[in-house]
Amino acid sequence: MEYRICFYTTSWGKCYVREYLDSLEADNIEFLGLVLAKLERMKVSQCHRDPLVKPIMGKKYKEIRPGGNNTARLFYVVYERDIVLLLSGYTKKEMKLKPSELKLADRIYDDLKKGGGCYEEYEI
Numbered sequence: 001m002e003y004r005i006c007f008y009t010t011s012w013g014k015c016y017v018r019e020y021l022d023s024l025e026a027d028n029i030e031f032l033g034l035v036l037a038k039l040e041r042m043k044v045s046q047c048h049r050d051p052l053v054k055p056i057m058g059k060k061y062k063e064i065r066p067g068g069n070n071t072a073r074l075f076y077v078v079y080e081r082d083i084v085l086l087l088s089g090y091t092k093k094e095m096k097l098k099p100s101e102l103k104l105a106d107r108i109y110d111d112l113k114k115g116g117g118c119y120e121e122y123e124i
Helices: 016-027 029-041 099-113
Strands: 004-009 053-055 062-064 071-079 083-092 118-121
Touching: 004 016, 016 029, 016 071, 016 083, 029 071, 071 099, 083 099
Parallel strands: 004 083
Antiparallel strands: 004 118, 053 062, 062 071, 071 083
């Protein structure tokens, strides 16, 4: 099965994934290239497993882990069977996931479940 990669925009008008990727473009274009290449791999269902994807205990969404020295984390859900819907992302600098980033992802996921936002397909 091939998935479409989409960015979620909240009901309050924020697309956190696009903002994160834009910040990478400004700071580290090589790392952005690595992250985008991994996003392309997410179109293939066989890639939805370790080491690229990890479930998050107690959460309905998962994390994409592109790797590299700068450790990006992108939170997503599979939506409408064929969409990888990206909720938010950040560059992880500690061993554990940052609680504030999980709280943000929870808030975005709740918005999605209430039908508040919208999404658009990702284009390179």
